[in-house]
Each structure stands twice: as structure tokens, then as C-alpha cells.
Amino acid sequence: MNTILIAIIVANILFSYKGFNDFTFFRKYEFHMGSIRSGEQVRLLSSGFLHADMGHLIFNMITLYFFAPVVIGFLGSLSFLIIYFGSLVFGSLLTIVFHKNDYNYRAVGASGAVTGVLYSAILLQPDMMLGIFFIIPMPAYLFGILYLLYSIYGMRAKNDNIGHTAHFGGAIGGYLITLVSNPHLLIDHTLMVVLLAIPIVILFVMEKLGKI
Template sequence: MAAISLWAFYRAPQWLDRGVLRPYWLLRRRQWGTVLSHAFLHADLTHLIFNGFSFWAFAPGLERALGTPRFLLLYAVGLLASTLGTWFKQRHNPAYQCLGASGAVMAVVFAAIALFPGAKLYILPIPVPIPAPIFGLGYLAYTLWAGQQQRGRTNHEAHLWGAVSGLLFALAVAPGWVARAWLG
């Protein structure tokens, strides 16, 4: 994913335009390939770094816990859920377009929170660790609020539906584990 984005930034910028998800045009022009292609491209280097770091921080432990087939399924479910959420909100907006794997990455982050609620997260510049469930609630609240503001270039619907799909996936594939993790 990172290599494709970097190649597009520096060697093939036309890939960004061809690979972008445009919800309004998805059905009208049958741009089905963009459901997948948009997740392999990022809007800029900062976007790629944030997604890459978040994935790096949560994916290895989660993949070990779930196993590779379930982990890959989680990622695909997060991508699909975040794309559907984006499509639903933006399907009447011909100017809207988005890139990035943020929804799938949020599915990974929130599945990890569901399975490892005792984890602590460090967020700069906050100097103290934040309990994972507190971070999760705060992040969801912020995402709901920011999605209503409709400002900036961030696809908050992708973040929201990716996070929700990650939580639901963890509950569906490991209900006993989630119950033990949360209830002791």
C-alpha cells in the first residue's frame, strides 16, 4: 500500500485521479474498481504516514491474536464498511472524492481495542497514557462531531464505519474473548 502511494505521489500522479472513490459516480459510471483502488492510494504523505503508523502499531499483535485469515477478513470488512458509509453519506454530492485506507485501518485499531481493553495508548502531545476504551470513546465522539461539520478533507464517515465494523467484527469472531477481556 505504501509503495503504491509513494509511486503515485512521485512517478504517476494520474493514478490518484483514476483511483479516487467518487461516491456520486460509483453507480452512475460503474466505477467499481475505485472501491478497492482508493484504499491503496493516499491524498498526501502525511495521510500515508498516519495510516501507516496506526497500522504498524496495532496490526501485528492483532494478526497474531486473530490469525492471518481472520485478520485479512477484518481488513476487508473495514474497507467495505467504510466505503459503504462514505457512499451513503456522499452519494448525492458529485464533487466529493476520497482516497486512503483509513476505514480499514480504523477497523484494525478498534478491533484491537475490543480485544485488548487494558491497552494504553500514547498520543502526542499528551504526556500520559490513555486507556484504550477512553481513547475509543473519545475518538468516536470526535468523529461523529467532525462528520457533521463537513469541513476539511478528512473522510470522517470512513473513520466512523471502519471503527464500528472493527468492534462488531471482534464481537462476531471472538465473543468469549471480548467478554473475558472486558468483564474479567
């Protein structure tokens, strides 16, 4: 496994584990709109290394483990880092756009960064297949679309501490960074470019209609 990928996974595990056992630490570094608007911008990044619980952490790290090697294999470690952290920042910024007036809004998770890597990998290798629960075959692009549609549900339900809005910001980040740096994908994988845009468009349409 790539050294940079290992380092990111280990950082997520260690930071999250500290947060699981130290509530003060968790509160200090989570995404909290009021604190960010008062000047604590470090939370835009630090919240991406905290997780709500062990299941949340495991799901994100397994997803990263499967898709990061595709991005690294096609684009190299530096581009992978740019996509990972760029998607994390995009996720935090979109969260600010959607929740800027909700000073009590809180969220954690690497979901934005991971979704960005997921979208990048699917653009680069659209014929990937996944084994859901290691058994059920599913095209990777379908998994990516369903993942974001579930995020819309999470945004509407508002019943957990997971940064569902960040999923979309991360997807947009990974999508745009990959396409800008590899514009030939617009021609080579036109159908995939269109399909992956569908849940992003749905989100903004629902937001415009006041459904989110």
C-alpha cells in the same frame, strides 16, 4: 513483523507515493461518488490505498503498525486480513450511504481499514496503553473513541479530502466482525463493547437529527 502486515504497509506506501506524484493516477483510483455510481466499483478498494498527503499516510501506517500485531497475535493472519479488508469495505459502503446523492464527493485513505483493526485490537486487549507522542500515557480505548469523535468533527467541517465517514464504517466493520467471530467478548469485555459503541451511536443520532 508479520509478512502480511509488511505487505499491506508497503502497498499503501507505494500506491500513495504514486498518487502523490501522478494526479491522473490519484483521480482514477480515489473514492469519487459519481464514478462509483457509474460502475467503477474498484474505487471502493483502491481509494483505501491512497492518502491525501504524507502526514495522512504516516499517521495511518503508524496506527496500523501498533495495533495489527495485537489482532494477529490473538486471531491469526487470516482473521487479520478479513478484518482489514472487511473494515475497508464497510467504510466505503457507509460512505455511500451518507453521500450517495453527492456525486462530487471525493475521499481517500486507509482510515476505514485501520480504524477497524484498531477497534478489533481494543476489544481483544482492552487494557492496552498507548504513549501519545511516545510520552503521554493514554488507554487505547480512549484513543479509539477520541479518534472517531475527531472524525465527526471532520465530517461536519468538510475541509479536507480525508474519508472521515469511512472511519466509522471501518470501526463498525472491525467491531462486528470481531464480535461475531468471538462472541465470548460480549461477556468477557462487556464494558469495552459498550464504550466503543458510544461514538458510533453518536454519529447515527447526529445524522438522524440532521447535524451531519
